[in-house]
Amino acid sequence: MSVEGSVRERRRAETVQEIKAAALQQLAEGGPGGLSLRGVARAVGMTVQSLYHYFDSRDELLTALVVDGHRALADAVTAAADDSRGRPQAERLFAASNAYRRWALANRPAFLLLYGTPVPGYEPPSREEVIGAAVGLAEPFIEVVFDGWSAEQLAGVPLQPGAERLTEIESDSVPLPAGALALFYELRSQMHGLVMLELVGHLNPMNDHGEDLFRGMINRTAGELVALRAQC
16 A cells, blocks of 8 residues: 555544544434434534535444444453453453443443433444444453363353243354353343443432442352352
């Protein structure tokens, strides 16, 4: 690539990032229905027609934000899982889960775009890029949740009564036996639920002690995992 081409590509990438930042700011200020290409264009000092050279629709811009968000969140959790490798499971589980929590608190508009109220009229496309970004979070969490478990122990995790139909699920993206798969999503739901409550300020009277509450929950979960593993 020529020097001129390299400069042009760098300027384009910088403009794309500026557009994305303006879109996230609009979502932060106006909620899920507050995003418009006209408003984004005005914020970055260009016409709507010029903006179409970067994103051909509002949905294309939203999809780019969704992919970025999933990847950045997965990167944060993966880094925490990698950095804590070799430490006790309770510490690893807290490190990875708290990385998720901290990213959510530091990137509220992006996190709510991924997991909050859907943007009216927008449905993330089922493209490989989008699906791959969304499931990328599973791998580091599986590693820390089932750190040290054998295949036999994973297969020994029981399904709870009433959940027997889960054996019919075939999952390539989260390759776990049915009982372990159900447990994995139960634990992730608990963690995610507490993060969401803190994010929207619904932990009263513990709003200022979210990390302490979160650490206690993760330690309890780690103890339950140790006990369950001993039974499998």
